[in-house]
Amino acid sequence: MSGAEDTPPDDPADDPGDDTPRPARSHGRVSIAAQAARQGNRPRDLMADPDAWTANVITLFPDAFPGVLGLSLTGRALALGLWRLESIDLRAFGVGKHRNVDDTPAGGGAGMVIRADVMAAALDRADPALPIIYLSPRGAPLTQARVRQLSQGPGVTLICGRFEGVDQRILDARGIEEISIGDYVLTGGELAAQVLIDAAVRLIPRVVGNQASLTEESFSEGLLEHPQYTRPSEWEGRRIPDVVMSGNHAAIAAWRREQAERLTKERRPDLWRAYEGRATGATMDPTKDRQLSGASHQAGQHPAHDKDEPR
Numbered sequence: 168m169s170g171a172e173d174t175p176p177d178d179p180a181d182d183p184g185d186d187t188p189r190p191a192r193s194h195g196r197v198s199i200a201a202q203a204a205r206q207g208n209r210p211r212d213l214m215a216d217p218d219a220w221t222a223n224v225i226t227l228f229p230d231a232f233p234g235v236l237g238l239s240l241t242g243r244a245l246a247l248g249l250w251r252l253e254s255i256d257l258r259a260f261g262v263g264k265h266r267n268v269d270d271t272p273a274g275g276g277a278g279m280v281i282r283a284d285v286m287a288a289a290l291d292r293a294d295p296a297l298p299i300i301y302l303s304p305r306g307a308p309l310t311q312a313r314v315r316q317l318s319q320g321p322g323v324t325l326i327c328g329r330f331e332g333v334d335q336r337i338l339d340a341r342g343i344e345e346i347s348i349g350d351y352v353l354t355g356g357e358l359a360a361q362v363l364i365d366a367a368v369r370l371i372p373r374v375v376g377n378q379a380s381l382t383e384e385s386f387s388e389g390l391l392e393h394p395q396y397t398r399p400s401e402w403e404g405r406r407i408p409d410v411v412m413s414g415n416h417a418a419i420a421a422w423r424r425e426q427a428e429r430l431t432k433e434r435r436p437d438l439w440r441a442y443e444g445r446a447t448g449a450t451m452d453p454t455k456d457r458q459l460s461g462a463s464h465q466a467g468q469h470p471a472h473d474k475d476e477p478r
């Protein structure tokens with residue numbers, strides 16, 4: 168009854184006849200922020216703020232965290248306590264001698280499904296103040312607007328699926344939002360969770376040194392970013408455009424805007440239509456406005472998106 172990834176070592180303390188989800192002695196929670204602090208050079212007075220933005224991650228692979236989040240800006244911010252990461256080991260809530268977390272799909276079919284009772288027990292260990300998101304290819308597409316909204320809240324509890332996913336009843340019972348990072352299928356939700364956390368954490372004040380870079384990048388104004396250049400001024404016969412080297416800041420800003428609009432129009436007609444609609448502002452035809460709003464699945468699910476989402 169167990170998937171290939173579902174074979175834990177025996178624990179003599181387990182009661183083989185007991186099928187009730189129950190946390191292991193560690194209670195399944197690991198504070199990665201505390202580990203980062205111990206391993207780094209962080210002085211004691213910079214210990215993590217208990218109110219810092221927090222990610223609780225429910226996963227069968229807690230060793231996958233912090234992963235890439237432990238590097239560079241997000242890793243430094245984690246060590247400084249600007250955000251906190253706690254993994255919750257789903258295996259600790261598995262049932263029976265082998266702490267099974269999954270079972271065969273009701274009605275037949277390939278693969279295994281994560282049990283609702285096991286996931287419920289793990290969710291009970293998460294911070295109840297945090298919204299819960301299940302990373303899922305069926306979910307609403309992750310957008311910068313949703314990321315911004317999450318970064319401004321207390322944090323998030325993320326469920327990383329494996330196998331065929333999780334029993335629908337836990338999603339329904341807890342009203343859990345589903346978010347996808349793209350139209351493709353990953354082996355598990357851990358990489359998707361790291362994508363979402365990375366995107367949110369970099370918007371937390373002080374994580375990225377130059378805050379201006381956050382307002383000038385792709386999606387921040389509903390446009391893709393303009394082309395970027397750096398030294399040398401000529402490489403393989405290709406010169407940086409004269410206007411960029413002109414020192415005329417107004418001309419550079421105008422050129423960047425033009426390029427951002429061109430790229431958006433060419434590559435993302437969906438974004439371009441929404442940007443044009445927003446640009447017309449108060450004079451916008453209400454019929455057209457309604458059509459744009461209705462076309463946004465995300466905006467329908469999360470009204471607060473309207474603040475950032477291009478319309």
Ligand SMILES: C[S@@+](CC[C@H](N)C(=O)[O-])C[C@H]1O[C@@H](n2cnc3c(N)ncnc32)[C@H](O)[C@@H]1O
Pocket residue numbers: 301302303304305326327328329330331332333346347348349350351352353354355356357359
């Ligand atoms: C093999 S997938 C399950 C796919 C599922 N049977 C389906 O067809 O929708 C296992 C897990 O990977 C994660 N996952 C896969 N693709 C994802 C995506 N595009 N976005 C977010 N999470 C994804 C989810 O947590 C999912 O439960």
